[in-house]
Amino acid sequence: MCGIIGILGNHEVSPQLVEALKRLEYRGYDSAGVATVDADGKLSRRRAVGKLVNLSDRLVHEPLAGHAGIGHTRWATHGAATEANAHPHKRGPVAVVHNGIIENFRELRDEVIALGMTPESETDTETVALLTAWHMSQGLGPVQAARETLARLHGAFALAFLFEGEGNLMIAARKGSPLAVGTGDGEMFIGSDAVALAPFTDRITYLEDGDHAVITRAGAEIFDAEGLPANREIQQIDVGATRIDKGGFRHFMAKEIAEQPVVLGDALNHYIKGDRIVLPDAIDFRDVDRLTLVGCGTAFYAGYVARYWFETLAGIPCDLDVASEFRYREPPLSPKSWAMFVSQSGETADTLAALHYARDKVAKTVGVVNVGTSAIARDADIALPTLAGIEVGVASSKAFTCQLAVLAVLALKAAHDRGRLDDAGLAAHLADLRAIPGLLNQALAVSDGCRKLAGWLSEAQDVLYLGRGSFYPVALEGALKLKELSYIHAEGYASGELKHGPIALIDRNVPVVVVAPRDALFEKTVSNMQEVMARHGQVLLISDVEGIEAGGDGVHASLAMPQGGGSFQPILYAVPMQYLAYHTAVAKGTDVDQPRNLAKSVTVE
Numbered sequence: 001m002c003g004i005i006g007i008l009g010n011h012e013v014s015p016q017l018v019e020a021l022k023r024l025e026y027r028g029y030d031s032a033g034v035a036t037v038d039a040d041g042k043l044s045r046r047r048a049v050g051k052l053v054n055l056s057d058r059l060v061h062e063p064l065a066g067h068a069g070i071g072h073t074r075w076a077t078h079g080a081a082t083e084a085n086a087h088p089h090k091r092g093p094v095a096v097v098h099n100g101i102i103e104n105f106r107e108l109r110d111e112v113i114a115l116g117m118t119p120e121s122e123t124d125t126e127t128v129a130l131l132t133a134w135h136m137s138q139g140l141g142p143v144q145a146a147r148e149t150l151a152r153l154h155g156a157f158a159l160a161f162l163f164e165g166e167g168n169l170m171i172a173a174r175k176g177s178p179l180a181v182g183t184g185d186g187e188m189f190i191g192s193d194a195v196a197l198a199p200f201t202d203r204i205t206y207l208e209d210g211d212h213a214v215i216t217r218a219g220a221e222i223f224d225a226e227g228l229p230a231n232r233e234i235q236q237i238d239v240g241a242t243r244i245d246k247g248g249f250r251h252f253m254a255k256e257i258a259e260q261p262v263v264l265g266d267a268l269n270h271y272i273k274g275d276r277i278v279l280p281d282a283i284d285f286r287d288v289d290r291l292t293l294v295g296c297g298t299a300f301y302a303g304y305v306a307r308y309w310f311e312t313l314a315g316i317p318c319d320l321d322v323a324s325e326f327r328y329r330e331p332p333l334s335p336k337s338w339a340m341f342v343s344q345s346g347e348t349a350d351t352l353a354a355l356h357y358a359r360d361k362v363a364k365t366v367g368v369v370n371v372g373t374s375a376i377a378r379d380a381d382i383a384l385p386t387l388a389g390i391e392v393g394v395a396s397s398k399a400f401t402c403q404l405a406v407l408a409v410l411a412l413k414a415a416h417d418r419g420r421l422d423d424a425g426l427a428a429h430l431a432d433l434r435a436i437p438g439l440l441n442q443a444l445a446v447s448d449g450c451r452k453l454a455g456w457l458s459e460a461q462d463v464l465y466l467g468r469g470s471f472y473p474v475a476l477e478g479a480l481k482l483k484e485l486s487y488i489h490a491e492g493y494a495s496g497e498l499k500h501g502p503i504a505l506i507d508r509n510v511p512v513v514v515v516a517p518r519d520a521l522f523e524k525t526v527s528n529m530q531e532v533m534a535r536h537g538q539v540l541l542i543s544d545v546e547g548i549e550a551g552g553d554g555v556h557a558s559l560a561m562p563q564g565g566g567s568f569q570p571i572l573y574a575v576p577m578q579y580l581a582y583h584t585a586v587a588k589g590t591d592v593d594q595p596r597n598l599a600k601s602v603t604v605e
């Protein structure tokens with residue numbers, strides 16, 4: 001989940017490294033660092049704890065010269081966020097940046113200690129620099145020394161090496177973690193993703209698992225896991241789509257919430273033409289006997305909502321799992337089943353591993369992904385883009401609703417393929433779905449109400465979220481949003497489950513957010529709400545006007561949502577979940593776009 005960058009350029013690279021790191025900061029922001037080789041061949045580094053801005057400040061006071069450099073932004077795995085643990089790790093003539101986890105680092109560390117070397121950090125990465133430096137001290141050249149080291153590493157890694165006295169050499173390697181090589185005009189780049197390289201080049205080569213690349217300004221020689229020369233295609237990437245700004249909003253997240261009507265409309269227009277669903281021909285659900293939906297965090301909750309749609313609309317039995325459990329559970333999968341993997345980044349290590357587990361066991365794997373160039377998009381049999389555009393806020397908002405939109409289209413296609421919906425039925429449901437962008441636009445108006453409630457929520461130590469049916473996963477998502485943005489403990493429960501234990505938590509200090517439009521299950525949820533209020537719980541009811549009229553007596557507050565959207569209303573109710581968390585975080589003064597301890601792309605287990 002760290003971000004790495006490397007440049008063999010024709011100008012001073014420090015500013016470019018920092019610019020690229022800015023684009024990678026979503027991957028972690030515990031510390032940052034850069035190392036360069038200057039005109040005299042001297043390898044030097046600067047590191048700073050905390051956000052990238054601290055490194056930029058440091059570079060103003062202590063500039064770093066050189067046309068060759070590597071950089072890193074860290075999400076701490078081994079060792080606290082200190083300068084000593086910050087990358088690049090430099091030992092002797094070698095500097096290394098790393099994303100991933102070297103699982104056998106303790107064994108390697110003991111080895112280098114036995115060889116008389118002393119680690120200076122608590123990190124797994126430093127052993128890579130130490131081992132390579134040791135091989136060089138034994139007379140190996142940099143390339144061979146790096147290869148000897150790579151052969152010893154277990155775990156997941158994307159690595160870049162830079163060497164003292166070698167201003168025209170960089171070595172990059174990947175196993176598990178993603179790594180892109182960029183080709184410029186007489187310049188070469190490596191980065192954790194193509195977005196980081198977008199300011200410099202649009203010609204990108206993705207290294208495959210086990211590859212390493214020996215890079216000079218003349219190009220990259222790529223070798224596969226067996227050490228044999230490998231041909232990897234240079235792709236032209238659409239750099240136009242990589243503009244990143246807040247567009248006048250205070251936070252990226254505020255902008256991304258507000259963008260939802262537009263991006264979701266674009267996504268629906270991509271997949272629906274008139275009364276027709278437009279999907280690749282291979283998407284035909286007639287012979288599918290079962291579906292497995294897999295994701296992590298918010299993407300898992302998108303799959304959770306979709307399970308209701310696939311089961312109730314299309315009548316397909318659905319299994320659902322978080323990727324980190326699925327991948328090790330060894331679930332038996334029917335050869336006639338399909339497995340769907342939902343991911344914004346398309347790089348989440350557990351979801352990717354779950355896809356790899358499933359791919360030779362099921363009839364088809366489908367990736368529902370936002371980043372079209374990602375590993376999940378590349379490795380799934382069919383990749384369906386969610387078209388949310390770049391999401392910078394670490395807390396997912398528009399990516400979630402666009403995932404829901406694509407999954408809704410898939411569920412309708414399944415219902416039609418399997419004869420559960422005739423043409424007229426499909427057209428009616430498509431009309432409901434197409435109404436969602438307009439309704440989302442109206443739903444944005446709950447922002448004010450959420451802001452007014454933020455003071456109340458920000459005082460709480462615990463908040464419960466309740467929902468039934470397809471609104472239960474919306475409640476789970478609401479609780480996750482509040483936790484990650486405001487650091488307030490929050491849990492989502494199925495409304496009917498409350499009396500089986502969690503009701504013991506209720507007292508007048510526990511706000512209870514009830515997500516309940518006036519649907520067939522509404523009365524049941526109102527009863528659960530009464531049980532909460534009878535125990536002095538403070539209820540915030542989020543419903544439509546009818547629901548608030550019918551069930552709003554005695555609640556602490558209510559938020560009125562627009563009516564409409566049929567089965568797809570859960571998409572609308574994501575908005576108050578997002579705004580409640582957003583405004584509470586602003587009220588508490590937490591870091592909205594980069595909450596503590598988190599990273600946008602979780603590429604380690």
Ligand code: M6R
Binds near residue numbers: 296298348351394395
């Ligand atoms: O990139 P992915 O969609 O695979 O990421 C999955 C989760 O890490 C992600 O949804 C996470 O839960 C978000 N921070 C939630 O806001």
